[in-house]
Each structure stands twice: as structure tokens, then as C-alpha cells.
Amino acid sequence: METNVHNLYLAGVVCGGKDTHLWFIENSRVHASIIVNSILSKHIAKHP
Numbered sequence: 357m358e359t360n361v362h363n364l365y366l367a368g369v370v371c372g373g374k375d376t377h378l379w380f381i382e383n384s385r386v387h388a389s390i391i392v393n394s395i396l397s398k399h400i401a402k403h404p
């Protein structure tokens with residue numbers, strides 16, 4: 357979910373670009389946990 361800008365994540369409808377019928381509440385909630393896990397793993401790698 358991380359963009360080509362370091363540490364900038366996208367979640368939800370915007371991830372589908374112009375296809376706005378791809379991501380809904382029901383199937384994009386997973387984006388949050390993916391993003392948080394990524395942030396946490398970076399943090400743990402930096403501060404073991």
C-alpha cells in the first residue's frame with residue numbers, strides 16, 4: 357500500500373485509480389491492517 361513516496365501509504369477507493377468500483381468498505385478495510393503492519397515492521401527494524 358506504500359506509494360513511490362517513501363512512507364506515504366494509500367488506502368481505500370483511491371487505490372483503484374479510475375476504477376472506483378473496485379474497493380468498497382467491505383473489501384478495503386484490510387488496507388488498514390496491511391499499512392499498520394508495514395509501519396510497525398519498519399519501526400521494529402529501526403528500534404529492535
Ligand SMILES: Cc1cc2nc3c(=O)[nH]c(=O)nc-3n(C[C@H](O)[C@H](O)[C@H](O)COP(=O)(O)OP(=O)(O)OC[C@H]3O[C@@H](n4cnc5c(N)ncnc54)[C@H](O)[C@@H]3O)c2cc1C
Pocket residue numbers: 367368369370379380381382383
Ligand atoms: C451510494 C453509495 C453506497 C455505498 N454502499 C456501500 C456498501 O453498502 N458497502 C460498502 O462496502 N461500500 C459501499 N459504498 C462504497 C463506500 O462508500 C466507499 O468504498 C468508501 O466510502 C470509500 O472510503 P474511502 O475512504 O476510500 O474514500 P471516500 O469515503 O471517498 O473518502 C475520500 C475523502 O477524501 C476527500 N477528498 C477528496 N479530494 C480531496 C482533496 N483534494 N483534498 C482533501 N480531501 C479530499 C473527500 O471529500 C472524502 O472525504 C457505497 C458508496 C456509495 C456512493
